[in-house]
Amino acid sequence: MVVAPAGPWPRRLALLIPCLQLLLLVRMVMQPASDLRVAWLPQLGLDFHLGQDGLSLPLVGLTSLLTLMAVAATSLEMPRQRLFFSLVMATNLGLQGALLARNGLLFVLAFELILIPTTLLIAIWGHERSREAAIRYLLYGAASGVALLAAVLALGLLNTNGFSLAYDDLATAVLPQGSKFWILGLLILAFGLKLPAVPLHGWQPLAYSESSSPVAMLLAGAVSKLGAYGLLRFGVGFMGDTWEAWSPLIAVAGTAGAVYGALNAIAQTDMRRLVAYSSLGHMGLLLLAMAAATPLSLQGAVAQLLAHGLISSLLFCVVGLIEAKTGTTEIAELSGLLNPLRGLPFTLGLFLLALMAAAGLPGMVGFVAELVVFQGSWTVFPLPTLGCLFASGLTAVYAVRLFNRVGFGKLDNAKAFYPATTWSERLPALALSTLVLVGGLWPPLTLGWSESVTTPLALHHPLIASLPATSLLQELPS
Numbered sequence: 051m052v053v054a055p056a057g058p059w060p061r062r063l064a065l066l067i068p069c070l071q072l073l074l075l076v077r078m079v080m081q082p083a084s085d086l087r088v089a090w091l092p093q094l095g096l097d098f099h100l101g102q103d104g105l106s107l108p109l110v111g112l113t114s115l116l117t118l119m120a121v122a123a124t125s126l127e128m129p130r131q132r133l134f135f136s137l138v139m140a141t142n143l144g145l146q147g148a149l150l151a152r153n154g155l156l157f158v159l160a161f162e163l164i165l166i167p168t169t170l171l172i173a174i175w176g177h178e179r180s181r182e183a184a185i186r187y188l189l190y191g192a193a194s195g196v197a198l199l200a201a202v203l204a205l206g207l208l209n210t211n212g213f214s215l216a217y218d219d220l221a222t223a224v225l226p227q228g229s230k231f232w233i234l235g236l237l238i239l240a241f242g243l244k245l246p247a248v249p250l251h252g253w254q255p256l257a258y259s260e261s262s263s264p265v266a267m268l269l270a271g272a273v274s275k276l277g278a279y280g281l282l283r284f285g286v287g288f289m290g291d292t293w294e295a296w297s298p299l300i301a302v303a304g305t306a307g308a309v310y311g312a313l314n315a316i317a318q319t320d321m322r323r324l325v326a327y328s329s330l331g332h333m334g335l336l337l338l339a340m341a342a343a344t345p346l347s348l349q350g351a352v353a354q355l356l357a358h359g360l361i362s363s364l365l366f367c368v369v370g371l372i373e374a375k376t377g378t379t380e381i382a383e384l385s386g387l388l389n390p391l392r393g394l395p396f397t398l399g400l401f402l403l404a405l406m407a408a409a410g411l412p413g414m415v416g417f418v419a420e421l422v423v424f425q426g427s428w429t430v431f432p433l434p435t436l437g438c439l440f441a442s443g444l445t446a447v448y449a450v451r452l453f454n455r456v457g458f459g460k461l462d463n464a465k466a467f468y469p470a471t472t473w474s475e476r477l478p479a480l481a482l483s484t485l486v487l488v489g490g491l492w493p494p495l496t497l498g499w500s501e502s503v504t505t506p507l508a509l510h511h512p513l514i515a516s517l518p519a520t521s522l523l524q525e526l527p528s
């Protein structure tokens with residue numbers, strides 16, 4: 051039975067939707083819109099309440115951009131395109147709904163909406179072990195959703211001011227002292243599984259490495275960022291006093307995750323798994339920044355979210371190009387790809403830029419974010435910050451080793467007849483590379499968006515963090 055091709059319209063529609071979202075985002079930045087609020091199920095505390103602030107808006111833009119890049123990076127020969135792009139758009143809808151939600155239960159619904167389409171995207175269009183990866187992802191995601199639902203309902207039901215799940219009421223909720231610790235524990239479990247954070251990361255390496263490149267771009271660049279957003283919004287924002295009690299443990303977990311991810315990346319023999327563990331290591335920096343909770347470290351956390359979203363998506367995009375042309379991502383089977391005649395020199399140039407950004411080299415967007423995180427966290431957690439600095443140094447080790455192995459050396463004469471990448475195939479990687487460079491040379495691209503929101507959330511105010519955040523940012527390279 052021959053399945054007729056879907057035609058160009060599913061792809062065109064999937065490209066149009068995130069483009070419209072980006073245009074709407076520009077309008078929202080220039081002229082902030084008032085909240086949209088419609089009574090839905092008031093008996094359950096559920097209102098359809100959407101709104102924007104400096105924490106959600108940059109992540110809304112990142113989600114729209116990476117959805118556009120993932121669709122553009124999808125092969126024209128992708129089977130079952132109608133279903134594929136429908137699931138991508140459903141994932142985008144869930145992410146945008148969660149980021150714009152101003153009601154706890156509405157956030158939970160959008161959070162759960164993401165799970166099914168992403169599971170199917172992994173299972174249907176993945177690699178050899180995609181079914182196993184999808185099942186593991188689904189189980190971890192279900193556990194995350196249950197923990198989140200329990201925590202949000204507890205926040206509303208135990209509030210002595212009265213039952214309400216509106217963000218404004220959750221932010222001022224008065225809870226019995228004994229309940230705060232375990233409610234925040236549930237939130238850390240829920241969002242730590244989504245991020246993921248070590249030791250809650252069991253689904254991540256397999257899911258990232260077994261997904262197709264467009265799906266991995268979405269998972270690493272956008273879906274995982276919902277975990278960090280939730281920790282900032284619910285953990286630091288709604289339960290700040292209890293967050294301080296948890297913060298030393300969170301900082302240690304972040305450092306352990308950063309070192310663990312970097313060491314595992316060094317040991318990998320497959321590029322996809324290497325990038326997956328690299329992404330896991332960078333999540334440790336996010337946890338350190340949020341644990342420190344100074345005005346500067348929280349801005350660094352948002353900058354790291356944006357920077358990592360761009361860099362991880364670029365890495366998976368370029369690895370996908372290499373795999374499409376060579377048929378493998380095994381490092382031992384690749385060498386000499388910088389050869390100007392029979393290799394993939396242009397693609398390897400983009401790969402080098404992505405690896406440099408992941409390693410935090412100056413002039414790249416990753417350097418700006420990491421510098422702010424380390425500067426903002428040092429005065430609160432000096433030893434964990436040193437540990438993350440060490441992990442950042444290990445990032446350079448596996449980046450250099452990987453590029454040396456695949457870029458240099460001799461081509462295999464029996465295999466090395468690789469077709470060149472076309473400009474349409476390169477376009478998503480080129481767009482992401484441009485943003486990685488612009489963000490490094492012009493720090494305001496990732497910094498300052500959230501200052502009005504994160505500064506009031508700050509819990510620790512040592513000397514360096516007590517200075518105006520804008521004055522500190524002026525000291526950064528511009």
